[in-house]
Amino acid sequence: MTERMTSPHDGPDADLAALIGERRRLVGLAYRLLGSLAEAEDAVQETYTRWYALSRRQQDAVESPGAWLTTVATRICLDLLGSARVRRERYVGEWIPEPLPGRTDWIGGRPAADAARCADPADRVTLDESVSMAFLVVLDSMTPAQRVALILHDVFGYPFAEIAGITGRTPAACRELASAARRRVRDALPPEAPAPHRAELVRRFRRAWDARDIDALVGLLSPDATLTADGGGVVPAALHPIHGGEGIAHYLTDLATRAAGALTLLERTVNGHPGLVVAYEGTAAAVYAFDVEADRITHIWAVRNPAKLRPWTAE
Incomplete structure (x- = not known):
């Protein structure tokens, strides 16, 4: 409109x-x-x-x-x-x-x-x-x-x-x-962590993911963390939530490895909070939002459905 x-x-x-x-x-x-x-x-x-x-x-x-x-x-x-x-x-x-x-x-x-x-x-x-x-x-x-x-x-x-x-x-x-x-x-929902703390955790997460450092990722994720992905049946995405920090770390590093260096991780504000945009060959391919409790990431939402990435196409 x-x-x-x-x-x-x-x-x-x-x-x-x-x-x-x-x-x-x-x-x-x-x-x-x-x-x-x-x-x-x-x-x-x-x-x-x-x-x-x-x-x-x-x-x-x-x-x-x-x-x-x-x-x-x-x-x-x-x-x-x-x-x-x-x-x-x-x-x-x-x-x-x-x-x-x-x-x-x-x-x-x-x-x-x-x-x-x-x-x-x-x-x-x-x-x-x-x-x-x-x-x-x-x-x-x-x-x-x-x-x-x-x-x-x-x-x-x-x-x-x-x-x-x-x-x-x-x-x-x-x-x-x-x-x-x-x-x-x-x-x-637990009490929200302060914005600077959330931003620092997401920044460290980005660096660990970019470096494909599984141990560092595991250290940033709660042992019972969950990753939920939404591909809408249009693009590949996990059909069911992935549970456990170690499983999530391996899943993400596998994604980065299969992309063969074509992924760029960008720190962006997602729904008012620190998040990440995953750009593939210069185009926004996914948006990641995070939930944080204390010093660990407890939940990751990965939106990959292209129909939901319309506001991000100018990135």
């Missing part, structure tokens, strides 16, 4: 800039719910299409266009999440959320002042945490309703009364959904 849009209605649209200004927030919401930037953009495009399908009189009757857009976008995402399970059953290998490059400031939530006025202040997931690969993977294990309640409340600062209007549930039900989702996040 392009940044500029035109209204099919005659006459100037004084609110067009404000409507388009909602796009970043809507894409951020949809990305967190769907785990796919491409699907998020499609959902937001459909949201705006429905807005402009309204007559001028219907648009003027909407008290808050931003709230209307949020409601419609969320409901579109709920419909997509309902069918996603069926699509995943046909997916070849493991499914991993689509990784995002660079900083993630563009997918922020409500302004701080708005969030502060929201009812039911609770332990909130920070904006960086809410786009980390580990967090998105936990989200994918939740029910669609839990995911919506958690993201709308904890990340975007919506009170449960508003979430109830969006989802068609009671405020009490939405509060319980968010609480259950929050417990799942806390049970699944």
